[in-house]
Amino acid sequence: MGAEEAQTERLIKEKAKILFFQKGFLNATTQEIADEAGVNRALIHYYFRSREQLLDTLLDETLQEKKDRVRNILTSELPFREKIAYYIDTVVDYGLTYPYLDNFIISETARHPDKVKMFCAKDRFKSSDLIRDALNKEVKKGKIAAIAPEHFMVNLISLCNYPLLAKSVIQTIHGMTDAAYRKFLVERKQIIFRTIFNEEMPELNRKEESTKHAFKN
Template sequence: MSKEKELETEALIKDKAKVLFFQKGLLDATTQEIADEAGVNRALIHYYFRSREQLMETLLEEVMLEKQETIREILKTEHPFKIKIAKFIGALIDHGLKYPYLENFVISETARNPDRIKLFRQKEKNRSHELVRQQLEEEISKGNIDPITAQNFMINLISLCNYPLLAKTVIQCFHGMNDTEYRKFLVQRKQVIYKAIFNEEMPDVE
């Protein structure tokens, strides 16, 4: 097998495993199920990743870094504060639409193995609340936002975005939503969250 073909096969396995774990929510999927999804021999899973656990660690790091990089790039821009927060809300919910079971996996992994999350966290260069602190304080000084610490502001914002992902099954069950309706609900949440913070319509930042 050529080097190019090997890279293609490795990427295929990772992409299909992400679908099983983070899109379909099959967090206990076996190496055989991953191999079947990718249309490859199970031995190739072990060839590229040595074990299911190593594959999972690789996938988690890739997906979380993808999310963090997107968020960091938004928060580091020179956009006005409200535009920046609108883009942040959109990016967080869009990532949740792509990987609806990722947050559940992160929470369960944090409880099961705190050291893994700590190691990942150490790779982050900037915490989100540090990137918004100055603009947030300016908005507070203008009277546009009630006094709040940057850390609490970001935790509130992330919670508003992430809770519907963590409670996906409960929300769908209690509100009678099928998957299409649930996805529509998440898209509408962008406006709801923005208005809850700024009491005005969310600008078009797509």
């Protein structure tokens, strides 16, 4: 093995992740990726064969991780509202770290429609299915206005994700600093919950190990 312990592969992935999903440089060149990682450009081809394969691997791993988190929350034994509160908390936090992940997926799938399936196929589950029963119960109890689970989930995802995507625009229009925008997004966790349920969000006593995120807000 070389001097750098073959962590180079990991390093490249990590830095590419930052470039694509954090900075939103959707069409970063192999040179830019190499620069970000501080390595020779040829190494990208050495480890990943082509630019495209690096991206596929990257997206695959990242998506897998996020989907695992979401499924863990939605299949947990928590009461419905608490479950949704955790969902909001987790998804917003995750998005604070990788605001451009969705944007990347959207662009990538627009160009290569065949890849959508590639990314969705793995452990295919619809989040709307995972909450269907619990949601219907809430509806029957009259705790929430009747709504199809698909619409409920799309509402939730939209409210969580869009403000992350549109960061640069919203931030500029309102003349916010990065810190102010982060605060705005954390505030929104409450707002989202109230918008969905017309009610205060319950306190969360996070168990870092269960949801495996290490964010601070």
